[in-house]
Amino acid sequence: MSLVTFAKIAWAVGVAAWYVLRIPFERKAKRQGVADARHRTAREIILLSISTLGLGVVPAVYAATSFPRFASYPPSLAQVAAGVLVFAAALWLFWRTHRQLGRYWSVTLEIKDKHQLITTGVYEKVRHPMYSAFFLWALAQVLLLPNLIAGPAGLIGFGTLFFFRVGREEQMMREAFGAQYEAYEKRTKRIIPGIY
Incomplete structure (x- = not known):
């Protein structure tokens, strides 16, 4: 087996593991009522589609066909x-984040019924460890897929979602939790402990 084939398989296993890890949390979250779903918009669907294109579609096409070969x-x-190590770290952080959020997790921006602000564990240093996990996944993709288009597609796709969404998400959290969230913002960073 060539190193490129091994790397493609490692990427595919990481993506499959991500999907399997998410299933039980997705089921649990669906059972929780939603108090505020005003952020289910066309903009949100477009951002999620761009992220999926970069982290899923483009790299899957490359992994299956080596297209575009010139890159x-x-x-x-x-x-x-x-x-492989970075993807393992991404999956661990992804699992920890889901475990701590429990029924309050959501793909889209929404506040669940009886939503509580989580500020401990992986949330103690960063406000968005789920986003940190996705950025680690995107970095792993750059390392595992040796293609100048498919590799960075995840950073571009997920980065687009993150930068157009995070401000709106934090505004929603301020509205829901008021001074509690504002105090949390002051003592934490967004995705990289002590840096950003």
Whole structure:
């Protein structure tokens, strides 16, 4: 098996693991009523589609067909090993975040019935560890898919969702939790502890 094939398989296993990890939390979240769903908009659907294109569709096409071949390059063993480790870290953080959010998790921006603000565990240092996990996934994709289009597609796709969504999400949280969320914002960073 070539290193490129191994890297593609590692990426696919990571994506499958992400999906399997999410299933029980998605079921639990669907049973929780929604108090505020005003952010289910066409804009939100477009942003989620852009993210899915970058983290799912474009890399899947490359993994299955090597298209576009002109943008491919030979990876190093160190690069692929780093990609596997970063994807493992992304999956761990993804699982921890889901576990802590429990029934309050949602794909779209919404406040659940009896929603509580989570500020402990992985939420103690950053306000959006789920986004941190997705950025780690996108970084792993760059390392695992040696293609100048498919590799960075996740950073571009998810980055677009993040930068157009995070401000609106934080505004929604301020409206829902008031001074409690404002105090939380002052003592934490968005996605990188101590930095941003």
